Amino acid sequence: xLTDTSRTAATxxxxxxxxxxxxxxxxxxxxxxxxxxxxxxxxxxxxxxxMASITILDGTCAWFPSKQGFDAPLVPREETFCDRAQAADxxxxxxDASVDPDFAELPVVRDxxxxxxAGVPMHDQLGNVVGTFCLFxxxxxxxxxxxxxxxxxxxxxxxxxxxxxxxxxxxGQVQKAMLPASALEADGWHVExxxxxxxxxxxxxxxxxxxxxxxxxxxxxxxxxxxxxxxxGAGVRAAVRSTHPAVVSGADLxxxxxxxxxxxxxxLDRGGAFVTLFQxxxxxxxxxxxxxxxxxxxxxxxxTDGTVERLVSxxxxxxxxxxxxxxxHRTHLAPGDRxxxxxxxxxxxxxxxREWWREVGSLVARHADxxxxxxxxxxxxxxxxxxxxxxxxxxxRRPEGAA
Amino acid sequence: xxxxxxxxxxxxxGVVVPRGRLNMVAARELRxxxxxxxxxxxxxxxxxxxxxxxLDSSALGALVAxxxxxxxxxxxxxxxxxxxxxxxVFKLTNLDKVLRPRDDVESAFHG
Numbered sequence: 001x002l003t004d005t006s007r008t009a010a011t012x013x014x015x016x017x018x019x020x021x022x023x024x025x026x027x028x029x030x031x032x033x034x035x036x037x038x039x040x041x042x043x044x045x046x047x048x049x050x051m052a053s054i055t056i057l058d059g060t061c062a063w064f065p066s067k068q069g070f071d072a073p074l075v076p077r078e079e080t081f082c083d084r085a086q087a088a089d090x091x092x093x094x095x096d097a098s099v100d101p102d103f104a105e106l107p108v109v110r111d112x113x114x115x116x117x118a119g120v121p122m123h124d125q126l127g128n129v130v131g132t133f134c135l136f137x138x139x140x141x142x143x144x145x146x147x148x149x150x151x152x153x154x155x156x157x158x159x160x161x162x163x164x165x166x167x168x169x170x171x172g173q174v175q176k177a178m179l180p181a182s183a184l185e186a187d188g189w190h191v192e193x194x195x196x197x198x199x200x201x202x203x204x205x206x207x208x209x210x211x212x213x214x215x216x217x218x219x220x221x222x223x224x225x226x227x228x229x230x231x232x233g234a235g236v237r238a239a240v241r242s243t244h245p246a247v248v249s250g251a252d253l254x255x256x257x258x259x260x261x262x263x264x265x266x267x268l269d270r271g272g273a274f275v276t277l278f279q280x281x282x283x284x285x286x287x288x289x290x291x292x293x294x295x296x297x298x299x300x301x302x303x304t305d306g307t308v309e310r311l312v313s314x315x316x317x318x319x320x321x322x323x324x325x326x327x328x329h330r331t332h333l334a335p336g337d338r339x340x341x342x343x344x345x346x347x348x349x350x351x352x353x354r355e356w357w358r359e360v361g362s363l364v365a366r367h368a369d370x371x372x373x374x375x376x377x378x379x380x381x382x383x384x385x386x387x388x389x390x391x392x393x394x395x396x397r398r399p400e401g402a403a
Numbered sequence: 404x405x406x407x408x409x410x411x412x413x414x415x416x417g418v419v420v421p422r423g424r425l426n427m428v429a430a431r432e433l434r435x436x437x438x439x440x441x442x443x444x445x446x447x448x449x450x451x452x453x454x455x456x457x458l459d460s461s462a463l464g465a466l467v468a469x470x471x472x473x474x475x476x477x478x479x480x481x482x483x484x485x486x487x488x489x490x491x492v493f494k495l496t497n498l499d500k501v502l503r504p505r506d507d508v509e510s511a512f513h514g
Contacts, residue, residue: 316498344495347495
């Protein structure tokens with residue numbers, strides 16, 4: 001059937017590379033994915049077939065990101081209809097496989113009772129075949145031209161989900177990798193953060209680092225969500241990082257924020273966006289906290305004596321006015337004091353939007369370590385299905401005498 | 404869900420009334436409405452927030468973008484009558500100083 005062997009080998013190499021690039025290889029743990037399942041489910045309903053699948057060929061195996069009406073985690077590639085359909089790179093319809101010499105010997109036909117098959121190849125942006133959208137029936141049948149069009153429409157939808165979502169997943173992984181890899185623990189201080197994008201990627205970011213006994217923390221929120229916000233967010237993080245050496249050596253946070261704003265101005269103007277950004281520099285030896293707040297307004301300090309304070313400023317977000325300035329403020333964290341910096345995604349989830357700091361204060365007071373309070377934030381975001389990115393950074397200073 | 408009332412007064416002031424929750428989805432529409440008004444030559448706009456029950460950062464973004472667009476065209480954008488919870492969002496971000504809330508729609512450009 002395949003005459004030009006060298007051309008086929010080249011196509012196969014390219015195809016496998018596309019599978020790898022999109023991260024569509026056989027996953028370690030297969031999970032149902034509703035985005036795909038709703039398309040295959042619809043296919044079985046529309047066509048009245050007992051089985052439908054999205055099939056991916058990876059190396060010598062075929063696996064199914066979605067399947068209806070059968071259960072097979074992996075199938076040897078050469079035993080599938082899809083192997084043939086993908087090689088042909090065209091819509092393949094087999095009205096009755098049991099009498100078709102090309103397919104009659106496949107185990108699913110010989111032993112599995114499959115008679116009818118229809119498969120539409122799905123492509124990546126470069127035109128490589130990365131999978132097949134398939135229908136199976138145990139009765140012989142045909143598709144008229146309307147049905148064939150519907151099948152191709154469903155396949156196009158599945159292709160969009162498969163290719164675009166794989167791209168987005170990777171973008172999400174890249175963005176996650178841009179957050180601090182682990183919590184920071186030094187000299188009685190414990191700093192940890194969490195960032196939960198509402199979509200695959202988001203416009204929230206946080207960063208922290210300890211240099212020369214100064215912990216520099218930043219938490220930013222780019223207006224909006226999704227890819228656009230994430231792209232600007234990457235720029236915000238880079239701009240803040242570039243000021244880190246100055247911040248830890250004692251430079252005024254107002255002027256470092258001004259530098260960040262100058263760096264971002266053009267991008268924000270073109271995108272019609274703005275950014276809220278809270279930053280602080282903590283002296284680990286004496287607990288002095290210098291902070292600057294560009295329009296975030298969401299930082300709470302819970303003291304050992306039970307009082308709850310908000311860190312406030314009257315400065316605007318970055319990107320609102322062309323010429324703007326920001327002012328450094330000071331506070332102090334004594335042993336046992338705790339601080340939570342967060343984005344408005346968490347604010348939106350609070351019950352009392354007027355005296356919200358009390359709720360945040362008691363949330364912080366209830367949890368003995370940053371991991372605990374961040375877990376509570378995560379639970380809140382999950383339980384109330386946040387529509388916005390939720391980000392928080394917790395700073396705990398160990399109480400006097402504690403180990 | 405959200406609804407938008409958009410009208411233009413006799414002295415060519417655009418009045419936009421969002422009814423309901425101004426979240427990410429609604430913000431996109433608000434932004435389009437505001438841009439639409441400016442492009443049609445109505446560069447002075449009042450957004451009446453009396454019936455806006457919720458407003459998030461995307462909606463703030465839409466308002467700020469509308470403000471920038473209106474000012475570039477020689478006009479301005481003002482907000483009127485925010486509810487207390489919506490006003491909290493403006494105050495947190497200190498945007499109440501940029502978009503100073505007005506007591507009513509009629510005097511937003513004449514007060």
